Amino acid sequence: MLLHPLPWPTGKRLAASITFDVDADSLIRNARPDDGHLRLHPVTMGRYGPTVAVPRILDTWQRFGIRQTFFMPAWVMETYPATVEAILKGGHEIGHHSWRHEDPLGHSDDREAELFGRAMDTHVRMTGTKPRGYRAPVYNATPAIIGRLIDEGFLYDSSLMADEIPYLMRHPKGEIIELPPHWGADDWPPFAHFEEIGYLMPVRAPSDGIRAFQEEYAAMHAAGGFFMPVLHPFLTGRLARWAAMEAWLAPLVEAGDTWFAPLEEIAAHAARHRDLLRVDTIAEGDPA
Numbered sequence: 001m002l003l004h005p006l007p008w009p010t011g012k013r014l015a016a017s018i019t020f021d022v023d024a025d026s027l028i029r030n031a032r033p034d035d036g037h038l039r040l041h042p043v044t045m046g047r048y049g050p051t052v053a054v055p056r057i058l059d060t061w062q063r064f065g066i067r068q069t070f071f072m073p074a075w076v077m078e079t080y081p082a083t084v085e086a087i088l089k090g091g092h093e094i095g096h097h098s099w100r101h102e103d104p105l106g107h108s109d110d111r112e113a114e115l116f117g118r119a120m121d122t123h124v125r126m127t128g129t130k131p132r133g134y135r136a137p138v139y140n141a142t143p144a145i146i147g148r149l150i151d152e153g154f155l156y157d158s159s160l161m162a163d164e165i166p167y168l169m170r171h172p173k174g175e176i177i178e179l180p181p182h183w184g185a186d187d188w189p190p191f192a193h194f195e196e197i198g199y200l201m202p203v204r205a206p207s208d209g210i211r212a213f214q215e216e217y218a219a220m221h222a223a224g225g226f227f228m229p230v231l232h233p234f235l236t237g238r239l240a241r242w243a244a245m246e247a248w249l250a251p252l253v254e255a256g257d258t259w260f261a262p263l264e265e266i267a268a269h270a271a272r273h274r275d276l277l278r279v280d281t282i283a284e285g286d287p288a
């Protein structure tokens with residue numbers, strides 16, 4: 001059972017958004033600012049995401065007739081403008097995912113705010129609108145960032161984990177909807193192998209790796225919850241993994257009782273049911 005269930009639109013048992021973080025080669029360039037551009041293995045492993053995997057994923061969404069959410073560092077948007085164009089053409093949402101995947105805690109608040117603003121400018125210039133949602137690199141949202149999202153009029157954050165369905169975050173600056181991710185539905189643990197950033201895990205077979213998502217979905221379907229895997233095109237968008245994902249998702253889309261929607265629509269729905277949401281309070285943090 002869920003402690004704070006939400007009513008979903010008529011005929012829908014649960015809400016789902018298969019989200020992708022299009023990090024591309026921002027990961028290695030940010031992790032190794034001095035020589036990342038010379039490390040062609042991780043550069044090309046990342047570049048595969050926006051150039052090969054995203055078109056494959058977009059093709060699936062088009063055949064399914066659904067719109068979903070992509071989070072992009074603004075540096076990736078500027079480096080791969082055709083990918084941005086293709087995502088927008090499909091009617092999908094693009095959320096704010098930092099400037100170049102910098103860890104928010106790796107900079108002073110001022111520098112972080114400057115890079116955040118630079119990314120906002122890119123979004124407005126390339127998509128024609130301010131982003132409605134934000135996901136922090138490695139989920140590392142700080143109290144200052146939550147405050148900034150509220151100041152900037154963001155509808156939702158998708159980085160924090162105080163519940164498993166949409167909830168309300170209360171911060172000294174106001175309130176914002178949280179659409180919570182979780183490591184159990186993230187594709188780094190089963191599929192990533194990235195020596196340069198210290199991430200060495202045994203890579204699982206596609207059917208093994210996506211079993212975690214299937215079990216998460218089954219529990220959310222039974223309880224009437226919210227299913228939001230956090231995927232990366234360079235990982236789950238690879239041929240065999242994506243074929244397995246597509247074969248699994250097709251009958252779920254067909255069944256019709258899952259509300260597949262971009263996060264901004266799910267967050268807007270949650271905001272309309274604000275009184276039912278669980279409230280989590282974020283303190284501003286200890287003063288320096």
Ligand SMILES: [Zn+2]
Pocket residue numbers: 021022023097101137138
């Ligand atoms: Zn990311």
